[in-house]
Amino acid sequence: MKNTLLTISVLLTMSSLVNAQQTAKPEDTEQWTPVPVKVDPGNATKAPSDAIVLFDGKNLNQWISPKTGETAPWIVENGIFTVKPGTGNIRTREKFADCQLHIEWRTPAGIKGEGQDRGNSGIFFMEKYELQVLDNYTNVTYSNGQAGSIYKQFIPLVNACRKEGEWQTYDVIFTAPKFNADGSLLSPARITVLHNNVLVQNNVSLKGATEYIGQPSYSAHGPLGIELQDHSHKVSYRNIWIRKL
Ligand code: MG
Numbered sequence: 001m002k003n004t005l006l007t008i009s010v011l012l013t014m015s016s017l018v019n020a021q022q023t024a025k026p027e028d029t030e031q032w033t034p035v036p037v038k039v040d041p042g043n044a045t046k047a048p049s050d051a052i053v054l055f056d057g058k059n060l061n062q063w064i065s066p067k068t069g070e071t072a073p074w075i076v077e078n079g080i081f082t083v084k085p086g087t088g089n090i091r092t093r094e095k096f097a098d099c100q101l102h103i104e105w106r107t108p109a110g111i112k113g114e115g116q117d118r119g120n121s122g123i124f125f126m127e128k129y130e131l132q133v134l135d136n137y138t139n140v141t142y143s144n145g146q147a148g149s150i151y152k153q154f155i156p157l158v159n160a161c162r163k164e165g166e167w168q169t170y171d172v173i174f175t176a177p178k179f180n181a182d183g184s185l186l187s188p189a190r191i192t193v194l195h196n197n198v199l200v201q202n203n204v205s206l207k208g209a210t211e212y213i214g215q216p217s218y219s220a221h222g223p224l225g226i227e228l229q230d231h232s233h234k235v236s237y238r239n240i241w242i243r244k245l
Contacts, residue, residue, distance in 0.1 A: 045239065048241070054226070054242055063092055066227075074230075081236065083121060083231075083233060083234055085230060085232040086230070088230050089124070095224050096225070097126070097223040101123075101125075102169065102239070105170070106235065106238075108235070115139070115141045120233050121233060126174075126225075128221075129210055132146065132148065132150075147161050147168075147195065148200035152210065153206060153216060156195065157199060161196075177218060191204055
């Protein structure tokens, strides 16, 4: 009797599943809104239509020297710009939080030096979190300080470096940290980095602001600029655009 009841209930369940599948339509799981905004994706030399172009090859009007507040004094020449050693970092006038950044960089051909003293620069998200720029085609340094690393925090998954003197790309998805009203950390910054189109950082959660010495930590802040590092090396940049997310 028990077995018969069990069999009947299994059969009923099966038949209702079959019925549900027969009555369900493909349209039931289609979503037609919202409709994604149309964007011209651009190409290797043209930014997507909804991006803010941070350097178009002509001038550094979108960048300042944080030391002086004046327009960034680095050298603009032939559609690219180059660190002017000793003038300090440069920073975007506009502030950003969550963003997608495309940036191209080149370490100088024929550079001397080794370790950290070889084509060193860097991209600071929110003025605090450094994605390292360095020549590591063959140059060896500590792994969490080489190109593609989140400096002193995360080793790149692979070494995707091109040779010194060759242009390289970073495509980055950055998620800003969030803070509670009392200033404590609600959620850490996260970053995904493609170096020359190769994934080197996969949505890692940052440990805090970049520190040269000691452990990183967070202190509450809102949107801030993108900063490029003057590490006394003539590293060049071009074709920089950003999309707010
Ligand atoms: Mg650096």
